[in-house]
Amino acid sequence: MQHLKIVLSLTLVVVLMMVGVFVVEQHFRPLIDAAAAERANLAKDEVLPGAKDFPVAVDNALEEEVYDLGDTGISAIYYYEGLGYVYQATFTGYQSEITYMLGFDEAGIVTGYKTLSQNDTPNYGGNIALPEYWEQLFGLSLTDLETGNFDGITGATFTTTGWKGSFEKVVSFHNTVFLNMETTDVTSSMSNLPTSVTKVERSAQNGSLVSYTYTVEFTGYNETPSSFTVTINTSDSSIKNIAFIEVNETDGIGSHIADSDFIAQFLGLSVTDATKLNFDMVGGATYPITLGGFKTAFNEVYTYHRAVVDGYVETDAEKLIRYYEELSSDTAVLVDTTDDYTLVGTPITKVEENDDYVLFTGVFPGFADDITILVGFDKETSNLTGLRVLEANETYGDFTTAYSFMEEFTNLNNVLAMYGEFDSISGGTLTSDAVRDGLYQMVGFYRSEFLGKEVESTTKSLYDLALEKALIFYPTFQSITDVTKDYDADHLIMGIYEVKDASDQVLGYIFGGDSVGASYSETTYLHYLVAINPDKTFAGLLLIDDSETAGKADSYYLDAYSAQFVGIDVELETYPIDETSGATITNDAILAGAREVARYYVETMLGLEFARPEPTVIDTADLLEAYPSAVSFESIYLNYALDEYITNIYLAKDINGDPIGYVYSGYVPGTFLKVEFVWGVDNSDLTQNLYIISDASSWDWAPDYSGGEVFATSTFLDLYEGIQIDSILITEVDVYDSWSGVSTTTGTMRDVLEQVAQYHIDIVGGGN
Amino acid sequence: MAKPQKSLGQVFMNGIFKQNPTFVQFLGMCPTLAVTNKVSSALGMGAGVLFVLVLSNFIISLVRNAVPREVRIPIYIVIIAGLVTILEIIMENYQYDLYTTLGTFLSLIVVNCLILGRAEAFASKNTPLKSIFDGMGMAIGFTLGITFIAVFRELLGAGTITIWGDLAIRIIPETFTINLLTQAAGAFLVFGLLVSQVNKLKFAREASSEVA
Numbered sequence: 001m002q003h004l005k006i007v008l009s010l011t012l013v014v015v016l017m018m019v020g021v022f023v024v025e026q027h028f029r030p031l032i033d034a035a036a037a038e039r040a041n042l043a044k045d046e047v048l049p050g051a052k053d054f055p056v057a058v059d060n061a062l063e064e065e066v067y068d069l070g071d072t073g074i075s076a077i078y079y080y081e082g083l084g085y086v087y088q089a090t091f092t093g094y095q096s097e098i099t100y101m102l103g104f105d106e107a108g109i110v111t112g113y114k115t116l117s118q119n120d121t122p123n124y125g126g127n128i129a130l131p132e133y134w135e136q137l138f139g140l141s142l143t144d145l146e147t148g149n150f151d152g153i154t155g156a157t158f159t160t161t162g163w164k165g166s167f168e169k170v171v172s173f174h175n176t177v178f179l180n181m182e183t184t185d186v187t188s189s190m191s192n193l194p195t196s197v198t199k200v201e202r203s204a205q206n207g208s209l210v211s212y213t214y215t216v217e218f219t220g221y222n223e224t225p226s227s228f229t230v231t232i233n234t235s236d237s238s239i240k241n242i243a244f245i246e247v248n249e250t251d252g253i254g255s256h257i258a259d260s261d262f263i264a265q266f267l268g269l270s271v272t273d274a275t276k277l278n279f280d281m282v283g284g285a286t287y288p289i290t291l292g293g294f295k296t297a298f299n300e301v302y303t304y305h306r307a308v309v310d311g312y313v314e315t316d317a318e319k320l321i322r323y324y325e326e327l328s329s330d331t332a333v334l335v336d337t338t339d340d341y342t343l344v345g346t347p348i349t350k351v352e353e354n355d356d357y358v359l360f361t362g363v364f365p366g367f368a369d370d371i372t373i374l375v376g377f378d379k380e381t382s383n384l385t386g387l388r389v390l391e392a393n394e395t396y397g398d399f400t401t402a403y404s405f406m407e408e409f410t411n412l413n414n415v416l417a418m419y420g421e422f423d424s425i426s427g428g429t430l431t432s433d434a435v436r437d438g439l440y441q442m443v444g445f446y447r448s449e450f451l452g453k454e455v456e457s458t459t460k461s462l463y464d465l466a467l468e469k470a471l472i473f474y475p476t477f478q479s480i481t482d483v484t485k486d487y488d489a490d491h492l493i494m495g496i497y498e499v500k501d502a503s504d505q506v507l508g509y510i511f512g513g514d515s516v517g518a519s520y521s522e523t524t525y526l527h528y529l530v531a532i533n534p535d536k537t538f539a540g541l542l543l544i545d546d547s548e549t550a551g552k553a554d555s556y557y558l559d560a561y562s563a564q565f566v567g568i569d570v571e572l573e574t575y576p577i578d579e580t581s582g583a584t585i586t587n588d589a590i591l592a593g594a595r596e597v598a599r600y601y602v603e604t605m606l607g608l609e610f611a612r613p614e615p616t617v618i619d620t621a622d623l624l625e626a627y628p629s630a631v632s633f634e635s636i637y638l639n640y641a642l643d644e645y646i647t648n649i650y651l652a653k654d655i656n657g658d659p660i661g662y663v664y665s666g667y668v669p670g671t672f673l674k675v676e677f678v679w680g681v682d683n684s685d686l687t688q689n690l691y692i693i694s695d696a697s698s699w700d701w702a703p704d705y706s707g708g709e710v711f712a713t714s715t716f717l718d719l720y721e722g723i724q725i726d727s728i729l730i731t732e733v734d735v736y737d738s739w740s741g742v743s744t745t746t747g748t749m750r751d752v753l754e755q756v757a758q759y760h761i762d763i764v765g766g767g768n
Numbered sequence: 769m770a771k772p773q774k775s776l777g778q779v780f781m782n783g784i785f786k787q788n789p790t791f792v793q794f795l796g797m798c799p800t801l802a803v804t805n806k807v808s809s810a811l812g813m814g815a816g817v818l819f820v821l822v823l824s825n826f827i828i829s830l831v832r833n834a835v836p837r838e839v840r841i842p843i844y845i846v847i848i849a850g851l852v853t854i855l856e857i858i859m860e861n862y863q864y865d866l867y868t869t870l871g872t873f874l875s876l877i878v879v880n881c882l883i884l885g886r887a888e889a890f891a892s893k894n895t896p897l898k899s900i901f902d903g904m905g906m907a908i909g910f911t912l913g914i915t916f917i918a919v920f921r922e923l924l925g926a927g928t929i930t931i932w933g934d935l936a937i938r939i940i941p942e943t944f945t946i947n948l949l950t951q952a953a954g955a956f957l958v959f960g961l962l963v964s965q966v967n968k969l970k971f972a973r974e975a976s977s978e979v980a
Contacts, residue, residue, distance in 0.1 A: 002836070002838075005836055006838055009839065009843065010839050010842060010843060010846075013835075017847060017849070017850030018850075020850055021850050021854055021857075024854045024857050028857050028858065028860075031861050035861065129868065
């Protein structure tokens, strides 16, 4: 009986509640559906303004016709002739079905979007209900939606993927069904396709050709090619869009080429801008090798398309005009001022300029034949605006379109250009060296004529200078021979000249030296001649450039300065050379350079051990700043070769006495006094802290550039902490570049740290 | 000696302070942490709980003597689920925006332990009138509790107070807000801090009444 009571009461309650819910549902459901329909109508007007007042041509196309919707998720299509379309579709979010309405006009531009219903996680996928996430869609083209060229929802990857995927399906459906778009693979029928193009597709709408889509491969910094598609409108050869299929560039570096704001530049890119390759790497990434590789491939396919499809081939004259515009501006009017300059002894054949720019045309011997280049300078910044190869018959491919090489020169500092601080063309090292030589003279001419610097000596005229100055160092000399190639190369030594007397006895050697100098305005390199006798004493030293600050280092050019070096033992710990007042850093840089040349002579040429100064003792407190997790330190510098900027190397140890890493102490020749630092790196080559022990840079003079930061605690130094030490040696990474306005301090610091990093990898054995 | 009967006023006030569901009984924690990022959501949830709790208490109290003890819980749940379904339909019709905002958490009122807890602890043992007042007190106490949390979270986390719909009144500039408080972790933080203060008051009151 009790059991019956239980069953009956349970059944009764269930039935009563069921009836109650049924009654309520029956009453309210029509009202709810009507409200939903009203909301949908309002939503249609919201996503396609004017829809509510517009005579609807097709009120839900799905009711009228049978379409193969497949998995598009489309639940309604409304067409307002003369106004546009409204689609209602559903996709699966993270934890719910999400329904939205999308409106776009007949030109395919999005007029509105609204999420109608969703039940995803609040603050994550649920944010798809927030209008602030829709606003970015307004004004986008259907192509943007199809390629997912808009921001997703932060923290809602699954929902974002579904969202973008839904748009792709809806747009693809619309293109196929309503625009009668048809895409055909025509790769096999296209002749003389560039090797970078792997596929060509032709799209037609209602039987009329609308675009070509090329699938292109390019090689940037990494050897594995990346690939992208580029769609070109046949109506005006503008770019419809590009999309990256695969990016094999370094993560966080060259991979930025696939960033949405880079891609956005191409949407609707005009034929003029596409021909001029008028686009930049954006998003804080300027990686010339990746960008250059991309530009080379893009230029190749775009040139092919214009030639084959449009029947247009850029003439050499048009290309020259384009180059001039690229290196100056679209509206620049340049005047030929060649006759105003004495160009004898330079490779420059033409000078054209206006108030803002100057362009040199230069011809010099390459590896296989003469090379003609056009180099532009911005007169305000003195940076190169770029370099274009006009004529070359080199062994390396088509050097004239090597954008991966030419891209390096865009906005390149003239000093760096002059001293060849750019990457060679892969497989074209000798050609690149030829360009270095030519550029050295051309930039030197620019610096001489436009910046008031004296004409720089070249490696060829270095010999002439050595010959000229040999008399000062060795009054009885009879002959001088270039023996540079007989010894190992050194980045500090530009040339080695053996000086002999009449009886063919070696009097000594004259070295052309090159070391980092100091100036108020830019990172500079000091060039000097230093003579060393066979008994390891100096015969003299002379500066042969004037890149030091005018008025500060004049005395260093006088014979009296050189005379101080005569007879000094090259292995002394301190050279007793008087500095010139107010140019301590120049003096320090010269002496440091002279010591390195002397070390090279003793170790490399004589095969002896060079007496080296005692390593600088660094306070433990300072060492701990560089390596906080270490407990003790042991100096090990004497076990390794001397480096001009490293004053000591410490082995960092843990509480058990086991080595956990290293601390390098060093200095940077700052504008006023040395910047002394310590820098930790662990056994896996991960850098620790970069701590400034003493700082007397000119940083304080440029608060606007330094952002009010103090150098010793500036965020510039943070760049070198917590990274793999070899990452600062990747030349493509310009995040480690100098900071504008404080470039002397930061640029020189960067150069020294690169040297320390290279030393660690090559000599200490990085990764031990 | 029989326990003294509480008045309707006492029954009502019990849920507001002494046995507040949020800060004392820790019931209904799921919606407490999930919908208190905005004041309007908290108020909406409170209104929904009020509807369900008052009606479920009333109905369950009505049938308390007829329901076999062995199946009382399933019966209570069927009643509560039916009421929540009705609530959803009504809210979908009259307050569609609130309905979409509360989303899943509206359905989860069914498993809110406050509802079933009061059904078992009070409605099944008291008269319908008292059960109504208990339901009202508990629901309003719950609403006050979650709204109090929402005020803190929204004001300090977003700088605004949204009483209804999209009408957000900005009180603190955005740059001074603590974004963490609008996240789940912030909900726990605010709840913990407020509970500690409530307990502090409670203990102080108990101590002073003991002294008295």
